[in-house]
Amino acid sequence: MKKTVPVQNQMNGVFVHVTNLKVSAKWYSDLLGLDIDVDHVESPVYNVPLVGTTSLTLDDHTFDLEFQHVTSPGPIFNLYAPTIEEAYHYIEEKGIEIVRDIERVGDTAWFNIKDPDGNVVMICNC
Numbered sequence: 001m002k003k004t005v006p007v008q009n010q011m012n013g014v015f016v017h018v019t020n021l022k023v024s025a026k027w028y029s030d031l032l033g034l035d036i037d038v039d040h041v042e043s044p045v046y047n048v049p050l051v052g053t054t055s056l057t058l059d060d061h062t063f064d065l066e067f068q069h070v071t072s073p074g075p076i077f078n079l080y081a082p083t084i085e086e087a088y089h090y091i092e093e094k095g096i097e098i099v100r101d102i103e104r105v106g107d108t109a110w111f112n113i114k115d116p117d118g119n120v121v122m123i124c125n126c
Contacts (some may be wrong), residue, residue: 013055021060034067071118078122
């Protein structure tokens, strides 16, 4: 039985910390096949249009003068790719840095890439 608590078991959004908002907005949009006019990207945040209820917000911390960008050595989130081999070849063709080749555990498969700031993103079939 689920207890009633003030924090819900629901993921609303992911914030990705970036150093150049326009470059990152273009990179993520291109990766996801989305049209973008970078002239309309304004600091400090850009919300990448996604399907579903979870949002992806790029944040350059323009108003946080003490912010220091530090990347995580592991993936900060994953993006869905139902056919992992097709996604892997797509990433290779785009010249995006792959930092972990395809791995499989049962029916689950994934690999990791880096965005322009060195943030690690997992591409996963589930």
